[in-house]
Amino acid sequence: MTYNPAMFSRRDFIHTGLAGASLLAVPAHAQLRIEITGAGARQFPIAIAAFEGDGLLPRSISDVVRADLERCGLFRIVETGPQPVGESAKIDFPNWKYRGADAFVAGSVTRLADGRLAVRFRLFDTTKASDLGGLELTILTEQFRYAAHRIADWVYEKLLGEPGAFSTRIAYVVKNGRQYQLQIADADGQNASAALVSDDPIISPAWSPDGTRLAYVSFQTKKPVVYLHTLATKQRTVLSNFKGSNSAPAWAPDGSRLAVVLTKDGLSQIYELRADGSGARRLTQSTGIDTEPFYSPDGKFLFFTSDRGGSPQVYRMPASGGDAVRVTFEGNYNVSPRVSPDNKTLAYLTRSEGRFRIALMDLASQQVQILTDSDKDESPSFAPNGRLVLFATEVGGRGVLSAVSVDGRVKQRLSGFAGDVREPAWGPLSR
Amino acid sequence: MRKLLLPSLIAIALGACSTAPTETKPVVETKPTKPAEVTKPAEPVKVDPLAALKDPNNILSKRSVYFEFDKYDITASYQPLVEAHSKFLVSNPQLKVLIQGNTDERGSREYNLALGQKRAEAVKKAMSMLGAKDSQLEAVSLGEEKPKNAGHDEAAWADNRRADVLYSGEY
Numbered sequence: 386m387t388y389n390p391a392m393f394s395r396r397d398f399i400h401t402g403l404a405g406a407s408l409l410a411v412p413a414h415a416q417l418r419i420e421i422t423g424a425g426a427r428q429f430p431i432a433i434a435a436f437e438g439d440g441l442l443p444r445s446i447s448d449v450v451r452a453d454l455e456r457c458g459l460f461r462i463v464e465t466g467p468q469p470v471g472e473s474a475k476i477d478f479p480n481w482k483y484r485g486a487d488a489f490v491a492g493s494v495t496r497l498a499d500g501r502l503a504v505r506f507r508l509f510d511t512t513k514a515s516d517l518g519g520l521e522l523t524i525l526t527e528q529f530r531y532a533a534h535r536i537a538d539w540v541y542e543k544l545l546g547e548p549g550a551f552s553t554r555i556a557y558v559v560k561n562g563r564q565y566q567l568q569i570a571d572a573d574g575q576n577a578s579a580a581l582v583s584d585d586p587i588i589s590p591a592w593s594p595d596g597t598r599l600a601y602v603s604f605q606t607k608k609p610v611v612y613l614h615t616l617a618t619k620q621r622t623v624l625s626n627f628k629g630s631n632s633a634p635a636w637a638p639d640g641s642r643l644a645v646v647l648t649k650d651g652l653s654q655i656y657e658l659r660a661d662g663s664g665a666r667r668l669t670q671s672t673g674i675d676t677e678p679f680y681s682p683d684g685k686f687l688f689f690t691s692d693r694g695g696s697p698q699v700y701r702m703p704a705s706g707g708d709a710v711r712v713t714f715e716g717n718y719n720v721s722p723r724v725s726p727d728n729k730t731l732a733y734l735t736r737s738e739g740r741f742r743i744a745l746m747d748l749a750s751q752q753v754q755i756l757t758d759s760d761k762d763e764s765p766s767f768a769p770n771g772r773l774v775l776f777a778t779e780v781g782g783r784g785v786l787s788a789v790s791v792d793g794r795v796k797q798r799l800s801g802f803a804g805d806v807r808e809p810a811w812g813p814l815s816r
Numbered sequence: 817m818r819k820l821l822l823p824s825l826i827a828i829a830l831g832a833c834s835t836a837p838t839e840t841k842p843v844v845e846t847k848p849t850k851p852a853e854v855t856k857p858a859e860p861v862k863v864d865p866l867a868a869l870k871d872p873n874n875i876l877s878k879r880s881v882y883f884e885f886d887k888y889d890i891t892a893s894y895q896p897l898v899e900a901h902s903k904f905l906v907s908n909p910q911l912k913v914l915i916q917g918n919t920d921e922r923g924s925r926e927y928n929l930a931l932g933q934k935r936a937e938a939v940k941k942a943m944s945m946l947g948a949k950d951s952q953l954e955a956v957s958l959g960e961e962k963p964k965n966a967g968h969d970e971a972a973w974a975d976n977r978r979a980d981v982l983y984s985g986e987y
Contacts, residue, residue, distance in 0.1 A: 483909035498965045512975055540847065586961035588925045595976055607987075608956055609929060629956055630933055648957075650936060674930040690927055697886070718886065720924040741923055763924060782968050808925065 413673045429544055432463040441502060442529045446494065449533035453551040454540065457724060458795030469493075469625060472507040478514040486511055488544060492519075492536070498516035501525055503636060504562035508540055517543055524616035526679065530575060550768045554812040555775065556590040556599055557582075557786060561804035567601060569616070572768075572811070574786070574799040581621075591634045593642075593810045599810075600624060600634035600643060611645055613660075624662045635678045635687075635703070644668065644678035644687060653690055657705075668706035680704060681724040688712065688722040688731065699733055715747070724748075726770045730791065732756075732765040732774050745791060751815050756793045763807065769814045777807045778783065822959055865908045867985060875900040881939055883977040885920070888934040898939060901981055903945030907950065914982045915939045917957040918964070920973035925959060932957030935979045 429456065432470040439445045454460040464752045468474070470491040481489045491508030491725075506590045507519035520539055522532045534552035541549030553574055558773065565587045570577035581587065585604040592599060599614045608633045611625040625631040629648035636643050640659055646653050655669045655678045669675040674697070677690040688700050691709070694702075696717035702709040713719035718736035725732070726749075735744040735755070743765045761779040768775065773788045785806040787798045799806075850862055869876045879901075881894040891896060905911055917936030919928040936955035965975035 557871055588929075588959075588961070604958075604961060609959075630929065632929055646926070648933055674927070674934060676930040677924065679927045689923070718923065720927045736923065761922065779968075 386461055390772060404674065418669075419567060419626070421656065427459075429459060430459040430463050430485050431460045431488040431490065431540070431544070432465045432481050432484065434469055434492075436464045436472040436492040436494055436504070436506070438496075439469060439495060441494050442526065445491070446504065446529055446533045446536070447490075447531055450490070450537045450540070453534060453537035453549075454574065456797055456808070457549075457551075459541075459545060459772075460546060462585040467565070472505050472519060474516075476509050476511075477508070478511045479698050482511040488517075488540075490536075490540060497523065500600070502529070504529075504536075506536055534571065534573075547772075548770045548814055550770045550811075550814065552771065552815050553769055554596070555786075555809055556592065556812065557765075557777075557806055557809040558585075558803060559804045559806050560586045560784075566804075567599070567614075569599075574802075577802075580616060581617070588808055589633055590808060590810045591636055592810055593636055594638055594640045596813045596815065602634070603630045611643075613662075622662075625665075625679040625755050626661075627665070634676050635680055637680050638682050638684045644680065646676045646678065655687070666706075668702070677721055679722050679724060681728050683728045685728075686724075688724060690720045690722065695803055699731065712748075719744070723765050723767055725773075725791075726769060726811050727771055730771070732767060734763060734765060743774060743789065745793075754793060756789045756791070757787075757796075759787075762787075764809055766809050766811045768811050775809045775811050777809055837975065858952045863910070865904075866983065866985075868904070875905055880979045881935075881981075882974065883935055883979070883980045885973070885977065886931065888931065888938045889910070890938055897948055898942045902943045902948050905943065905948040905952050906946075909952070912952045912954070913943075913948075914957045914987050915953065916945075916980045916987075917955065918962065918976055918978045920976045921960045921963060921968070922973065925961070929957050929959035929961075932959045932979075935977075939979045939981065957979050 389398050423771055433451050435445060435447050438707050439447065442753055445609065451462050455462050458507050462486055471493040474491060476489060476491065476810045478526045489511050490506055493499060495503050497503055502524050504522045504524060505519065508517040511515055522535060524532045526594050531552060535698040537551040540706060553572045555568050555572055556567065557662035559568055565583045565585065566579040567581040567587050568577045569578050578580060583603060584603050588602045590599050590601040592678045596683045597616060602609045602611055609630045610623060613624045614621050625645050627647050631644040631645060631647055634643050642657050643660060644655055644657050647656050653674050653676045655665060656665050656667050671691060671693045673692045675689055675691045684704055687704050688699060688701050690697050693702050693710060697720050698711055699713040699719050699722040700709040701712050716735055716737050719733055722732040723732045731746040731748055733740055733744055740760045741762050742759065743762050745754045745756050756774060759778045762812050763777045766775045773790055775786060775788045776783055778787050784807040785798060785800050786806050786809050787796060789796045823888055866873050871877055875897060878897050881897060915934030915936040919932050936957055942953040942955045944950060963976045965972040
């Protein structure tokens with residue numbers, strides 16, 4: 386497989402677009418740290434050598450690949466030392482096997498005549514002494530992080546048999562003093578830039594299924610209004626500005642419609658709109674609060690929060706409306722439902738003994754597991770491969786982002802953002 | 817903003833019908849109401865009704881209804897406040913209020929937005945039952961987004977579980 390330059394084009398466009406907005410953008414926090422605790426049940430031991438020609442890049446590409454694989458908790462990184470190993474070098478399989486690595490990655494970076502860089506790598510099975518394949522990526526120097534994430538995704542999928550989510554993006558809101566920024570960053574928190582800067586609160590960013598647009602709620606007209614933001618062009622349109630409050634946008638999986646929460650007929654109720662904002666149709670008819678709609682990725686159901694039973698609980702109804710079924714029963718505060726990409730698991734926020742934590746329910750068995758051990762968690766969001774749940778929590782009075790593996794074993798905290806971070810939303814897999 | 821605006825409105829209102837506006841202005845700022853003038857039926861003295869809203873001795877100066885965690889029912893201790901504002905709106909049909917619902921910072925922001933709306937609606941409904949016209953009442957929610965108390969403890973949370981009654985010109 387060789388690299389197709391078209392794969393980068395959308396992203397280039399996005400980055401150019403965001404750079405164009407840099408009048409508003411504040412320099413991205415350079416000192417982002419990721420702290421990892423815990424370990425996966427079964428970790429794949431892998432050695433990733435320094436790439437030949439790594440010095441052509443601002444930072445070692447193999448470092449970024451190692452950091453990605455280690456962060457997800459499913460790999461154990463075997464030390465290789467500083468000696469670079471190119472992808473066409475003769476691999477000393479017994480040595481790497483002896484050092485405990487079941488897989489080995491070697492690669493190189495070379496400058497092309499047009500000034501771009503060619504990044505090549507191959508993945509080897511040290512037990513069978515076999516070549517598992519590799520990629521060649523042609524990049525601009527500043528794209529090296531993305532190239533590293535693509536390499537990590539490729540290795541992850543080859544060894545674990547499911548897609549990696551390293552080359553995806555996340556959106557979140559940073560509050561700094563009285564200023565709010567809607568930021569977009571790589572999944573590891575790097576390359577952050579502001580899509581929107583405002584003096585008024587921004588909440589509930591939601592990625593379109595194709596990753597080109599964000600819906601979100603802004604209070605800039607002194608009331609909640611839902612906007613649609615096209616990332617490549619920075620074009621912003623009002624999706625929903627009815628009388629009263631407009632909030633909680635959620636995309637249908639085919640991108641043709643969104644569910645929103647409106648108060649135009651009284652209390653908060655769920656409506657669906659076409660993606661151009663037209664054709665509002667009411668989907669719930671309760672006398673209480675119905676909010677936080679979320680479509681199951683198979684498009685069959687809308688999960689939502691309702692207090693119709695006396696306390697806020699998660700319910701489910703057909704995606705086009707109809708009879709709702711209660712989903713959560715334990716405790717008296719279960720909100721913010723998000724369905725996993727495989728439709729099998731529900732992540733939500735639960736309160737017990739005064740603590741707000743992220744819970745996971747197996748939808749078939751209704752078995753519940755509390756994933757986190759903090760007090761003020763919010764806003765769960767599944768990684769697009771379903772392996773991690775990203776959420777907001779509070780440390781020392783400040784909002785930070787954390788991620789936890791769905792088995793609860795590995796936790797990582799993205800710290801180092803300047804300001805109060807909240808409302809994370811993990812974007813879709815890149816195509 | 818509100819503090820500056822109200823005295824000047826009152827000054828203008830009084831000044832319009834007074835012979836010595838330069839003298840009334842300082843008086844207004846320290847003693848917003850002058851019962852002696854108001855009760856004189858012969859003179860067409862126009863006192864800005866908003867003055868009562870600023871008088872710390874008047875219940876109308878109290879604008880906040882506080883709520884328990886995850887609750888939106890108006891407790892008995894806030895009934896007199898809601899009744900006073902309703903009565904005031906009935907006798908001043910030209911006035912309008914914006915009722916802003918707020919919540920503490922804990923839990924889901926979207927649920928809190930809906931909960932704040934429910935608190936604001938509870939106050940609106942009570943005022944409506946007490947005779948205020950729907951056209952005088954608007955209920956909105958700020959959720960947990962605009963905390964009055966920026967703290968992160970029980971006292972701050974209690975301050976922020978609140979619906980505020982704001983009159984035209986105050987928001």
